[in-house]
Amino acid sequence: MPELTDLSLLSVVEALRLGEFSSLELVQASLERIQRLEPSLQAFLTLVPEQALAQARAADRRLVAWRREPAAPLPTLLGVPVAVKDVLCVAGLRCTCGSRILENFIPPFNATAVERLLSAGAIVVGKTNTDEFAMGSSTENSAYFTTHNPWDLERVPGGSSGGSAATVAARALPAALGSDTGGSVRQPASFCGITGLKPTYGRVSRFGLVAYGSSLDVVGAFGRNASDVALMFTLIAGHDPLDATTLDLPVPVIQLNGKVDHNHPLRGLRLGVPEEYFIKGIQTEVEKAVRAAIEILERLGAQVKPISLPHTEYALPVYYLIAPAEASANLARYDGIRYGPRLPGEAMWDIFFNTRGEKFGPEVKRRIMLGTYALSAGYYDAYYGQAQKVRTLIKRDFELAFENVDLIAAPVAPTTAFRIGEHTDDPLAMYLEDIFTLPANLAGVPGLAFPVGFDHQGLPVGMQLMGPHFREDILFQVAHTYQQVTDWHERKPGIFS
């Protein structure tokens, strides 16, 4: 029997029902693995082992009762351990957002995505590391520590949801939640060799997700493969009266059949390959692996079409005006009055200046200033106004493309995982890591990242599929089909085995 922590989410769900092992055994195995790896991985900001074990015992009692009398339906994830990125509120658990300004903040409520996982029976074992307020591509902007990539501890796991990606990739937990404002689920999924979904904007409630760029933020999920992530997605998605941007649309039932039963399961699928995503400067091995994966999809029956998304090169400047502008407004609430630490000051204004100046980290201050400038009198039209117009052009690129293709395939990032410290002195170089993930956020379309190979240093390469609004189902079906004929997603980091 393989180690319990090696099992996929779907296998764990089934095995718990069959009684092959107990939730307590599973949660214990996960916690032991986390505690063994944590000194080198540093994926968690908060761990709650005692609480998780108590919940596992309670889940086991329900499972035993259910097996005796299986009439009543059982919550889907009953007894399954998961992790939550530390920008999503879990009632009673410290939520730092990777920031000193929230170092002792204990939310009194659950984020809707968390609430839905908990009602599905999941057990939250801890909160994972993130760049401060999700601003970053490496977790190096966390005020606490940097998470390490399980494939090479000298390298970043990607970010900002790097802690969630690292713990799932290190085979400590079957699934975890993240958030994606400019690539923060897809890029760490790519760097860590796992599968990660950025859903359509408005598909998953943002209630209880600490706001960064509200027109871009979306809650996403990580898993070992497409079918695991699909299960997480169907559990967290759907309308929520507490988030007016969520749409009242049915969440699709995603049926992923195990075996590819004929030679051309993707026949009829039109797959667009945008030339703007294969630019100079992209790592050769990344391009090679992604093109090879596209060939496999073609062999499986997909019709591959070259397409153009002509405004792609403007996504970076548009994003780095809109996201900081929204952040500067969203982060105005951290003033040392209602929560967080308070630095002394004579008048109330001094408290604001002192607390914010001292407790926000360098990248957060940089983005607040950039956003404040872009919104300030005299500059609004030239910066923020123009960015919102160009955003319309980027969105239109996707709309036009989806008139001719069902899906778009592209690399997730121009390189594999970079070294810790490689970009820390040059914010612009760090921002360039996001060039391929930003457009989906600006257009609001869903994106699914999954592994399609390795470079010569043994680092995973990821590909992303992007689809029309609310068509996560096609992304999952195509990725699942690919994963039936490849085994990149089965590889695990050797250093821990």
Added chain:
Amino acid sequence: MTLTLQEVEHIAQLARLRLTEAEKTHYREQLSAILDHVARLQTLDTSGVLPTSSVLPSRRVLRSDEPHPGMTREDLLRNAPETEQDQFRIPPVFE
């Protein structure tokens, strides 16, 4: 473009951030470099293009105006750095 030190100080004032002299110099360089990069947006002709207000089709979002229980005062004040008589405590705003 290069921001002046005065502009950096003005932005920090608007954003309510106390910055050290070293931070001001540092941010002046970095923000100038970022603004140079985003300046390429000015070269695009966007006449006749509407700004994006939402990536999703606009629709009316209404709910019934009915009172329902909110958070308790205890929950609301639990994270506050200073409280007094069940309220947030702050220094005087007006002398």
